[in-house]
Amino acid sequence: MPFLTPATLNKSYDVIVVGSGAAGGQSAYTLSMEGAKVLMLEAGRKYTPETETPMFQTPEQGPLRGASTPNKPFGFYDATIDGGWEVPGEPYVQSTHDAAGRFDWWRARMLGGRTNHWGRISLRNGPYDFKAHTRDGLGFDWPLSYADLAPYYDKVELLVGIYGSNDGLENTPDSAPGCLLPPPKPIVSDLLIAQRARRLGVPVIAGHRAVLTRQLDFKTSPARLHPGNPTAQMIIAADMQRRAACIWATPCGRGCSIRANYQSTTVHLPPALATGNLDIVTDAMAHEITLGKHGLASGVSFIDKTTGKQYHAAARVVVLAASSCETVRILLNSKSARFPSGLANSSGKVGRYLMDTVGSSLSGQIPLLENLPPLNEDGASESHVYAPWWLYREQLAGKLGFARGYHIEFGGGRRMPDLGTLAGIEWLTGGSYGKKFKDDARRYYGSFVGFDGRGEMIANKGSYCEIDPQMKDKFGIPVLRFHWKWSEHETRQAAHMQQTFKEIIEAMGGRVHGEAQTDGAKAISAGGSIIHEVGGAIMGKKATTSVTNRWGQTWDVKNVFLADGAVFPSNADKNPTLTIMALAWRAADHILDMLRRKDL
Amino acid sequence: MDRRTTIKWMLAASVSMPLLGRGVIGVTAVSALPQGQGYGSDPDLTKIFRPGDLWPLILTPAQRRTAAALCDVIIPADSVSPSATSVGVVDFLAEWVSAPYPHQQTDRPIILDGLAWMDAEGLRRFGKEFAALKDTQQHLICDDICFEPRAQPAFAQAARFFARYRDLTAGGYYSTPVGRKDLQYIGNVALKSFEGPPLDLLQKLGLSPEQMPRG
Numbered sequence: 027m028p029f030l031t032p033a034t035l036n037k038s039y040d041v042i043v044v045g046s047g048a049a050g051g052q053s054a055y056t057l058s059m060e061g062a063k064v065l066m067l068e069a070g071r072k073y074t075p076e077t078e079t080p081m082f083q084t085p086e087q088g089p090l091r092g093a094s095t096p097n098k099p100f101g102f103y104d105a106t107i108d109g110g111w112e113v114p115g116e117p118y119v120q121s122t123h124d125a126a127g128r129f130d131w132w133r134a135r136m137l138g139g140r141t142n143h144w145g146r147i148s149l150r151n152g153p154y155d156f157k158a159h160t161r162d163g164l165g166f167d168w169p170l171s172y173a174d175l176a177p178y179y180d181k182v183e184l185l186v187g188i189y190g191s192n193d194g195l196e197n198t199p200d201s202a203p204g205c206l207l208p209p210p211k212p213i214v215s216d217l218l219i220a221q222r223a224r225r226l227g228v229p230v231i232a233g234h235r236a237v238l239t240r241q242l243d244f245k246t247s248p249a250r251l252h253p254g255n256p257t258a259q260m261i262i263a264a265d266m267q268r269r270a271a272c273i274w275a276t277p278c279g280r281g282c283s284i285r286a287n288y289q290s291t292t293v294h295l296p297p298a299l300a301t302g303n304l305d306i307v308t309d310a311m312a313h314e315i316t317l318g319k320h321g322l323a324s325g326v327s328f329i330d331k332t333t334g335k336q337y338h339a340a341a342r343v344v345v346l347a348a349s350s351c352e353t354v355r356i357l358l359n360s361k362s363a364r365f366p367s368g369l370a371n372s373s374g375k376v377g378r379y380l381m382d383t384v385g386s387s388l389s390g391q392i393p394l395l396e397n398l399p400p401l402n403e404d405g406a407s408e409s410h411v412y413a414p415w416w417l418y419r420e421q422l423a424g425k426l427g428f429a430r431g432y433h434i435e436f437g438g439g440r441r442m443p444d445l446g447t448l449a450g451i452e453w454l455t456g457g458s459y460g461k462k463f464k465d466d467a468r469r470y471y472g473s474f475v476g477f478d479g480r481g482e483m484i485a486n487k488g489s490y491c492e493i494d495p496q497m498k499d500k501f502g503i504p505v506l507r508f509h510w511k512w513s514e515h516e517t518r519q520a521a522h523m524q525q526t527f528k529e530i531i532e533a534m535g536g537r538v539h540g541e542a543q544t545d546g547a548k549a550i551s552a553g554g555s556i557i558h559e560v561g562g563a564i565m566g567k568k569a570t571t572s573v574t575n576r577w578g579q580t581w582d583v584k585n586v587f588l589a590d591g592a593v594f595p596s597n598a599d600k601n602p603t604l605t606i607m608a609l610a611w612r613a614a615d616h617i618l619d620m621l622r623r624k625d626l
Numbered sequence: 627m628d629r630r631t632t633i634k635w636m637l638a639a640s641v642s643m644p645l646l647g648r649g650v651i652g653v654t655a656v657s658a659l660p661q662g663q664g665y666g667s668d669p670d671l672t673k674i675f676r677p678g679d680l681w682p683l684i685l686t687p688a689q690r691r692t693a694a695a696l697c698d699v700i701i702p703a704d705s706v707s708p709s710a711t712s713v714g715v716v717d718f719l720a721e722w723v724s725a726p727y728p729h730q731q732t733d734r735p736i737i738l739d740g741l742a743w744m745d746a747e748g749l750r751r752f753g754k755e756f757a758a759l760k761d762t763q764q765h766l767i768c769d770d771i772c773f774e775p776r777a778q779p780a781f782a783q784a785a786r787f788f789a790r791y792r793d794l795t796a797g798g799y800y801s802t803p804v805g806r807k808d809l810q811y812i813g814n815v816a817l818k819s820f821e822g823p824p825l826d827l828l829q830k831l832g833l834s835p836e837q838m839p840r841g
Contacts, residue, residue: 071668077672078671078672079671079672080671080672082814083671083672084801084803084806084814085801086714086718086801086802086803087674087675088671088675089665089669089675089679089680089721089725090721090722090725090727090730091718091797091798091801092801093729094729095664095665095725095727095729096664096727096728097664097665097666097667097669097727098667098669102669102671103671107667107668108667108668109667110667113667114667210820210822211820211821211822211823212822213822213823214823214827214828214831214833217823217828217831217833218831218833221832221833272820273816273817273818274816274817274819274820275813275814275815275816275817276814280671394831398827399810399827400810400811400812401812401823401827402812402813402815402817403813404813404814405820406820440809440810440811440812440813441811441813442806442811442813442814443800443801443805443806443809443811444797444801445793445794445797445798445801446797447797447800447801448793448796448797448800449793449796449797450789450793452772452773452774452789452792456773456776457772457773457774457776457789458772459699459700459768459772459792460699460700460701460702460765461702461704463700463701463792463796464701464702464704464706464707464808467796467800467808467809468808468809468810471800471809471811472809
């Protein structure tokens with residue numbers, strides 16, 4: 027029985043994985059498919075997308091027409107349960123009242139974590155992104171190169187299913203042949219954006235997202251994923267055939283009951299469970315790694331949320347994949363005589379160099395898109411196309427005033443109307459009501475485009491988290507306190523985004539809604555709000571300046587590995603999830619090697 | 627448009643959105659919601675909810691009467707589709723102003739005071755409450771408050787109410803089957819393939835499939 031209660035655990039496991047999202051799912055998948063006995067601890071409840079996903083539900087079927095509330099901050103039908111910016115009974119602390127210093131922390135206490143609702147944009151870091159310090163002298167290099175990670179990007183793409191195209195652009199890597207699924211056709215607004223943005227020198231190419239535009243290649247991929255392992259090949263081939271291709275309806279953010287997009291719960295966990303090597307305990311709030319003999323970790327202490335009782339699970343290896351900040355919290359709360367300031371923290375770097383993505387948005391109205399005929403533009407929910415960063419040369423020459431790039435995600439189309447669709451349109455209508463308003467609604471519906479910039483933040487000393495000296499959560503576990511600071515590299519980048527978006531909107535013959543913000547400090551989204559938080563326990567070349575080596579293995583305790591975004595030494599503009607999965611697979615391969623060599 | 631941006635538009639369109647509690651400043655724990663109110667963090671997403679199922683509706687019959695009249699001034703029946711009241715927008719508004727959440731609680735006095743103002747203004751100008759006025763009389767009042775940038779200072783507050791009320795009425799209307807049909811939204815159905823826009827439309831817009839990104 028793969029879903030266990032704390033009372034029915036095995037006496038010991040090869041590996042305990044804390045967390046069940048992108049990092050935990052990938053770790054558990056790789057380890058169990060290759061024969062390791064794995065226990066997964068998840069703080070949230072069991073979640074079953076096949077029966078719980080609100081496929082096809084419409085706004086009037088939900089409370090408040092599906093509007094966002096503190097209980098469901100991304101709307102009623104968002105897949106997140108028991109999560110959001112606030113989790114009841116599990117506070118976190120801001121170090122300042124100053125809005126520029128705040129950090130917003132999105133959590134999801136559920137099996138699969140945030141992979142159930144994420145945007146599914148899956149971009150590879152490029153060669154520059156791993157050696158950014160070498161390139162411009164700022165931040166940190168990774169202790170590995172693009173070439174080290176490329177085979178793992180290939181594997182993850184083959185396994186989870188990513189659509190996209192190979193365009194051969196600078197620092198925007200191509201995938202190995204056969205890895206990518208065909209991208210969906212662009213919608214009308216995509217084509218208009220592409221035409222006009224290109225006139226400004228902004229490239230527009232196919233988006234990369236974790237959505238099956240056709241069934242996975244269950245005939246050839248299994249052998250590429252698990253060479254020499256016929257059992258694993260058989261399991262994954264069977265599971266790939268059980269995943270349906272996209273039906274071009276219902277937003278991905280609700281999750282997908284037919285398993286057409288990537289969620290840990292629908293992609294990583296089913297084959298891992300099918301091996302018989304994975305046990306999962308949900309409602310298990312892990313809070314401490316325990317130390318045993320010889321300075322090695324002996325296991326993990328957790329609270330069973332259903333009873334409030336304390337339990338301990340034992341293993342040869344502990345993998346933290348709890349999300350960057352929660353992983354940091356567990357390390358800092360694992361205090362002992364040997365590690366008085368937290369496990370694996372001899373460098374003092376645990377909690378340091380927290381990063382998010384720079385975000386800034388602008389929208390506009392495009393007369394050319396008014397009064398279009400009825401079109402079904404649901405597609406794959408979003409991002410059929412995007413614009414990768416394009417000003418590498420100008421930036422390196424110091425012409426931009428900020429050191430790192432951003433990409434642009436586009437929104438538009440005749441989407442399912444909701445509360446926001448026709449709100450606040452008096453800037454276009456002059457305040458119409460009555461029959462004129464109904465005519466205006468028909469005219470303007472579908473004529474809006476939105477631009478979201480997603481840019482690189484450079485690690486700095488002012489952005490970090492630590493254990494609050496006083497506050498504890500409802501379980502009695504000390505909580506995190508956050509400190510946040512943007513540098514001019516980020517705020518100037520946000521201002522540049524605004525200017526670019528304005529130019530594209532105007533090149534489309536459109537009108538900017540509101541004004542393009544010239545003050546970057548006002549244009550930039552709050553820290554944490556893009557939900558790409560990484561860093562906090564960075565990997566590096568030396569034990570004195572980093573927390574882990576290039577395998578995510580902590581310098582101080584050789585059987586503790588960090589598999590999530592905590593190890594990122596830099597946060598490229600590329601959304602982090604694909605890189606998290608590739609790193610987790612690579613770390614798991616290393617753990618398997620060490621287990622086979624009896625080195626752990 | 628990703629979900630964050632949609633929400634941002636929605637919030638930007640509303641008045642004086644309070645900062646929702648995200649994280650605790652200092653050491654005093656504050657909860658975003660009083661205990662036990664709202665639908666909680668783990669509602670059944672596949673269940674159908676009706677206004678009144680989750681919290682009692684606070685609108686009085688008199689408030690509902692005014693609310694209905696104003697809804698149908700904003701979205702009346704026309705040759706294409708029926709009016710706002712005929713698809714339950716008043717029930718939605720009642721659900722909205724009765725909800726225990728911060729955003730809705732901010733709207734509550736704006737909406738209730740606004741409805742009271744509409745009646746008072748009807749009585750002041752024409753001797754009757756808003757719902758009892760003729761169409762032309764209702765329009766005379768609405769013309770003064772339908773666009774905040776052009777409203778006289780004396781009507782500024784009523785204009786802010788009207789903008790919010792119009793957003794909620796439109797949101798409540800176009801998020802129904804009738805509203806979706808009116809806007810000719812034809813998605814939310816399973817398709818075997820996604821073919822993209824038709825060629826003749828692209829040609830009309832000066833776009834061509836050659837501009838499509840390489841597959």
